[in-house]
Amino acid sequence: xxxxxxxxxxxxxxxxxxxxxxxxxxxxxxxxxxxxxxxxxxxxxxxxxxxxxxxxxxxxxxxxxxxxxxxxxxxxxxxxxxxxxxxxxxxxxxxxxxxxxxxxxxxxxxxxxxxxxxxxxxxxxxxxxxxxxxxxxxxxxxxxxxxxxxxxxxxxxxxxxxxxxxxxxxxxxxxxxxxxxxxxxxxxxxxxxxxxxxxxxxxxxxxxxxxxxxxxxxxxxxxxxxxxxxxxxxxxxxxxxxxxxxxxxxxxxxxxxxxxxxxxxxxxxxxxxxxxxxxxxxxxxxxxxxxxxxxxxxxxxxxxxxxxxxxxxxxxxxxxxxxxxxxxxxxxxxxxxxxxxxxxxxxxxxxxxxxxxxxxxxxxxxxxxxxxxxxxxxxxxxxxxxxxxxxxxxxxxxxxxxxxxxxxxxxxxxxxxxxxxxxxxxxxxxxxxxxxxxxxxxxxxxxx
Amino acid sequence: xxxxxxxxxxxxxxxxxxxxxxxxxxxxxxxxxxxxxxxxxxxxxxxxxxxxxxxxxxxxxxxxxxxxxxxxxxxxxxxxxxxxxxxxxxxxxxxxxxxxxxxxxxxxxxxxxxxxxxxxxxxxxxxxxxxxxxxxxxxxxxxxxxxxxxxxxxxxxxxxxxxxxxxxxxxxxxxxxxxxxxxxxxxxxxxxxxxxxxxxxxxxxxxxxxxxxxxxxxxxxxxxxxxxxxxxxxxxxxxxxxxxxxxxxxxxxxxxxxxxxxxxxxxxxxxxxxxxxxxxxxxxxxxxxxxxxxxxxxxxxxxxxxxxxxxxxxxxxxxxxxxxxxxxxxxxxxxxxxxxxxxxxxxxxxxxxxxxxxxxxxxxxxxxxxxxxxxxxxxxxxxxxxxxxxxxxxxxxxxxxxxxxxxxxxxxxxxxxxxxxxxxxxxxxxxxxxxxxxxxxxxxxxxx
Numbered sequence: 001x002x003x004x005x006x007x008x009x010x011x012x013x014x015x016x017x018x019x020x021x022x023x024x025x026x027x028x029x030x031x032x033x034x035x036x037x038x039x040x041x042x043x044x045x046x047x048x049x050x051x052x053x054x055x056x057x058x059x060x061x062x063x064x065x066x067x068x069x070x071x072x073x074x075x076x077x078x079x080x081x082x083x084x085x086x087x088x089x090x091x092x093x094x095x096x097x098x099x100x101x102x103x104x105x106x107x108x109x110x111x112x113x114x115x116x117x118x119x120x121x122x123x124x125x126x127x128x129x130x131x132x133x134x135x136x137x138x139x140x141x142x143x144x145x146x147x148x149x150x151x152x153x154x155x156x157x158x159x160x161x162x163x164x165x166x167x168x169x170x171x172x173x174x175x176x177x178x179x180x181x182x183x184x185x186x187x188x189x190x191x192x193x194x195x196x197x198x199x200x201x202x203x204x205x206x207x208x209x210x211x212x213x214x215x216x217x218x219x220x221x222x223x224x225x226x227x228x229x230x231x232x233x234x235x236x237x238x239x240x241x242x243x244x245x246x247x248x249x250x251x252x253x254x255x256x257x258x259x260x261x262x263x264x265x266x267x268x269x270x271x272x273x274x275x276x277x278x279x280x281x282x283x284x285x286x287x288x289x290x291x292x293x294x295x296x297x298x299x300x301x302x303x304x305x306x307x308x309x310x311x312x313x314x315x316x317x318x319x320x321x322x323x324x325x326x327x328x329x330x331x332x333x334x335x336x337x338x339x340x341x342x343x344x345x346x347x348x349x350x351x352x353x354x355x356x357x358x359x360x361x362x363x364x365x366x367x368x369x370x371x372x373x374x375x376x377x378x379x380x381x382x383x384x385x386x387x388x389x390x391x392x393x394x395x396x397x398x399x400x401x402x403x404x405x406x407x408x409x410x411x412x413x414x415x416x417x418x419x420x421x422x423x424x425x426x427x428x429x430x431x432x433x434x435x436x437x438x439x440x441x442x443x444x445x446x447x448x
Numbered sequence: 449x450x451x452x453x454x455x456x457x458x459x460x461x462x463x464x465x466x467x468x469x470x471x472x473x474x475x476x477x478x479x480x481x482x483x484x485x486x487x488x489x490x491x492x493x494x495x496x497x498x499x500x501x502x503x504x505x506x507x508x509x510x511x512x513x514x515x516x517x518x519x520x521x522x523x524x525x526x527x528x529x530x531x532x533x534x535x536x537x538x539x540x541x542x543x544x545x546x547x548x549x550x551x552x553x554x555x556x557x558x559x560x561x562x563x564x565x566x567x568x569x570x571x572x573x574x575x576x577x578x579x580x581x582x583x584x585x586x587x588x589x590x591x592x593x594x595x596x597x598x599x600x601x602x603x604x605x606x607x608x609x610x611x612x613x614x615x616x617x618x619x620x621x622x623x624x625x626x627x628x629x630x631x632x633x634x635x636x637x638x639x640x641x642x643x644x645x646x647x648x649x650x651x652x653x654x655x656x657x658x659x660x661x662x663x664x665x666x667x668x669x670x671x672x673x674x675x676x677x678x679x680x681x682x683x684x685x686x687x688x689x690x691x692x693x694x695x696x697x698x699x700x701x702x703x704x705x706x707x708x709x710x711x712x713x714x715x716x717x718x719x720x721x722x723x724x725x726x727x728x729x730x731x732x733x734x735x736x737x738x739x740x741x742x743x744x745x746x747x748x749x750x751x752x753x754x755x756x757x758x759x760x761x762x763x764x765x766x767x768x769x770x771x772x773x774x775x776x777x778x779x780x781x782x783x784x785x786x787x788x789x790x791x792x793x794x795x796x797x798x799x800x801x802x803x804x805x806x807x808x809x810x811x812x813x814x815x816x817x818x819x820x821x822x823x824x825x826x827x828x829x830x831x832x833x834x835x836x837x838x839x840x841x842x843x844x845x846x847x848x849x850x851x852x853x854x855x856x857x858x859x860x861x862x863x864x865x866x867x868x869x870x871x872x873x874x875x876x877x878x879x880x881x882x883x884x885x886x887x888x889x890x891x892x893x894x895x896x
Contacts, residue, residue: 004762012542014546014550033794034818034822036824038793042460043458044575064515066510068512068530070565094460103792115492263811266811380553
């Protein structure tokens with residue numbers, strides 16, 4: 001057997017870190033459900049032909065899956081399968097497959113692992129967890145869902161110890177209409193170049209635009225648009241002042257203003273209209289979203305999404321949708337060093353053992369605590385009490401229970417419980433004692 | 449794009465079914481945590497050389513994973529990876545990899561998908577969810593954990609709508625010692641033959657044993673042992689009456705009696721000592737567990753496990769463990785037809801819209817409900833109220849909220865809420881109204 005070594009790009013958490021991750025996932029789930037999103041899980045694999053060509057240049061990233069026994073077989077009757085690289089493509093397939101049994105508009109959330117074979121780097125993994133919400137409709141999807149989705153995200157982030165954050169919003173119609181109004185032909189090519197603005201700076205982008213056939217003044221206009229940002233709908237006047245007129249541009253400005261107005265009402269200060277946000281994926285057609293942690297801007301977006309119109313279609317019906325995906329692993333990779341769980345185990349109470357023959361009685365004590373919702377376990381052996389307390393201390397278990405017993409003189413000793421952090425030990429009634437609420441389950445806090 | 453068709457062996461739940469599954473997973477998680485098990489997740493892939501040869505004849509079942517871009521490349525620098533086929537082998541690897549950062553005995557639970565390339569059939573899938581608990585120690589693992597584990601499982605099952613069930617327990621030392629005491633050489637071969645008892649019946653097993661070299665009286669004795677079962681420790685006398693003497697057999701009988709005595713105290717009536725239970729996997733060395741749903745015996749075990757001594761070793765330290773795995777997908781595949789969720793969405797309240805211009809006010813109502821932990825969503829459009837009520841009804845949303853407004857004569861109309869099941873509609877205070885506890889979140893019940 002080869003030495004056990006970590007596998008690059010496939011991170012794993014230790015138990016205390018997993019408690020932090022569980023806290024994030026619990027908050028995400030609860031917030032999504034409060035907003036009426038129903039959960040689904042899709043299988044990990046899709047036919048590779050369904051994965052290829054969705055989401056642009058992803059074919060190099062897809063992991064193929066083959067039974068070892070079928071490897072090298074010249075012709076296999078089995079489907080050619082790959083691991084999904086996001087949750088949007090599987091959700092589109094799920095919607096088509098089960099459309100007759102779903103009710104539309106369909107609000108769903110999905111929290112699962114996804115896999116990409118790309119080179120691992122800071123915050124980029126080969127296996128990672130995403131938490132997605134999407135609203136998909138049959139035929140037409142009302143615009144107001146594009147307004148609603150970033151507000152759900154703002155609610156999630158407001159409940160998590162992520163520090164200040166910024167949800168950046170744009171509408172694909174704005175650059176598209178603007179570029180068309182400027183007389184540019186290659187809208188997507190221009191988008192892709194302007195998307196590099198944060199990485200290479202305005203001069204390099206201007207140069208690339210001119211190489212691609214823009215005039216100097218067209219390149220200047222593209223850059224001016226990309227540099228517009230605002231925390232309210234004041235961006236509309238600033239764009240109009242650039243003097244480009246186009247009906248698609250107008251529609252985009254109106255829609256983005258509606259998103260910003262709703263944000264001002266329901267999540268003041270959390271959204272920024274940022275007209276350089278483009279999102280790489282070609283399938284977005286309306287509002288697009290990115291999210292930055294303030295102070296970690298160079299880390300890039302930790303949750304992104306947008307409106308898509310043509311991802312799911314069975315030839316008869318099209319199912320347009322809008323979605324946002326939280327990069328849970330990516331977010332935690334950055335935040336974990338600053339967070340800690342109050343302990344590395346769910347156990348709140350360790351029931352001590354005076355003698356190994358007391359195990360049955362100790363198990364009865366633990367069962368009574370659990371029946372009242374208090375996580376408890378029995379000490380592994382009847383070691384000296386000091387050793388049992390150290391056992392609890394190493395795991396962060398806050399309380400040690402000493403079951404009552406009949407003393408050497410026939411006197412009955414009551415149950416006692418010790419808070420090992422303060423050393424305080426008091427008589428306790430097994431049917432009534434509770435730990436403080438903050439100690440019942442592990443909690444997550446910011447590291448000092 | 450090919451037609452969307454289900455993939456055999458990769459089942460997916462509809463939203464209402466997923467609510468049932470989530471209920472099962474929530475109960476499992478909470479019970480495991482009440483017993484002090486810490487959660488971890490391991491990556492989906494392991495080096496194939498680690499997967500092969502663990503758990504016996506599984507090589508044909510393993511799914512290999514390769515980047516599509518690396519397919520057909522003559523030499524790849526990348527590790528040869530496969531999807532895990534259980535959670536025990538990855539847990540053993542995790543323990544070795546992170547041993548320096550874990551505290552022992554380590555109690556962990558793990559709820560994840562696993563993959564096996566075997567032929568799909570009733571209750572057997574290619575992708576399925578398992579929920580495992582294991583206790584692993586460094587060097588020595590005390591026997592009492594073998595007593596504790598089935599009690600955790602009994603607690604889980606007692607909280608779930610699974611109907612009557614039976615946890616069958618045996619100890620590998622009993623057949624091993626017994627076969628040795630009988631003078632048989634091939635203990636594992638004999639185990640494998642006797643394991644077929646339920647499938648082929650006693651006459652066929654006797655024939656196979658004799659073909660494998662047993663005398664007729666040895667075969668009779670093996671069958672007599674396999675037919676012993678008891679709900680308490682009375683099995684000891686019945687085995688002793690078979691007249692075979694062996695120290696390993698004695699040890700096994702003592703241990704199994706201890707398991708049954710603890711069960712009598714903590715989970716009366718739920719455990720059965722069943723001496724034919726063998727578990728296929730070669731790595732079990734002590735107590736072994738299987739679980740049957742009463743009335744579904746031919747479906748086989750829905751959760752299984754046992755004691756293993758040599759699964760994790762780094763050459764210096766060995767980490768013996770004991771574990772039980774709940775086959776969540778397998779269990780639900782059988783039970784789902786008899787279960788139903790109270791609704792197909794988390795939403796408890798649909799906020800209706802009198803006019804599309806009321807959306808902002810309606811979003812404010814929904815936000816106020818959510819802030820008090822009540823799942824709410826706003827109607828998709830300002831359709832006639834009858835249509836909005838049908839929208840709620842189709843999803844099982846129990847309440848429709850009518851936001852108050854200023855009437856045509858300047859009179860203020862109060863907020864009202866309608867229980868669409870009874871038709872009752874009452875004035876409601878947005879800051880105080882609550883749905884009955886049973887309606888706040890979806891619930892799961894047995895179908896009538």
